[in-house]
Amino acid sequence: MTVAIYPGSFDPLTNGHIDIMRRGLSVFDRVILAVAKNQSKTPTFTIEQRLEMAKEVFADEPRVEFDTFTGLLVDYAKSKNAKVLLRGLRAVSDFEYEFQLASMNRKLNDEVETVFMMTSEEHFYVSSSLVREVARYDGNVGAFVPPCVEAALKKRFKS
Numbered sequence: 001m002t003v004a005i006y007p008g009s010f011d012p013l014t015n016g017h018i019d020i021m022r023r024g025l026s027v028f029d030r031v032i033l034a035v036a037k038n039q040s041k042t043p044t045f046t047i048e049q050r051l052e053m054a055k056e057v058f059a060d061e062p063r064v065e066f067d068t069f070t071g072l073l074v075d076y077a078k079s080k081n082a083k084v085l086l087r088g089l090r091a092v093s094d095f096e097y098e099f100q101l102a103s104m105n106r107k108l109n110d111e112v113e114t115v116f117m118m119t120s121e122e123h124f125y126v127s128s129s130l131v132r133e134v135a136r137y138d139g140n141v142g143a144f145v146p147p148c149v150e151a152a153l154k155k156r157f158k159s
């Protein structure tokens with residue numbers, strides 16, 4: 001059984017993330033959506049809120065597990081018996097950072113493989129940070145996030 005970990009901030013979960021998750025599920029037996037706890041930046045949503053929204057979106061998918069992690073991703077992967085780290089790629093701008101991250105993770109533990117999946121065209125420009133900016137100024141983010149996230153953003157930024 002191949003277990004993959006899809007790590008990220010998911011602040012908030014977007015249709016781009018969902019696309020990568022669904023692609024991952026078509027290849028791997030189980031995917032663990034793991035929200036990183038060790039982020040220095042101030043989050044828009046708490047870890048609990050982010051997990052709740054992810055659980056709602058993947059409620060119909062028994063092969064998804066939800067978790068949080070602190071510390072090194074490769075150590076967390078080992079603790080979950082996962083051999084694959086799933087990451088999404090958008091435009092070239094993602095490449096340099098993702099390349100560094102994957103190289104570092106391989107140096108730390110070469111038994112864990114990073115697998116990249118490319119998002120579909122309509123999600124190419126979707127990022128959590130852009131979605132937050134648009135929502136903050138009351139723009140319509142309905143095309144970029146699932147309904148539960150759209151509602152949470154409205155609530156979070158209502159003036």
Ligand code: ADP
Nearest residue numbers: 007008009010016017087088089090119123126
């Ligand atoms: P991080 O803070 O680790 O970058 P994110 O939540 O922003 O976490 O993203 C998690 C992963 O999902 C990363 O690999 C990122 O490149 C990928 N990702 C984010 N948005 C998209 C998207 N629209 N299409 C494809 N992959 C995406």
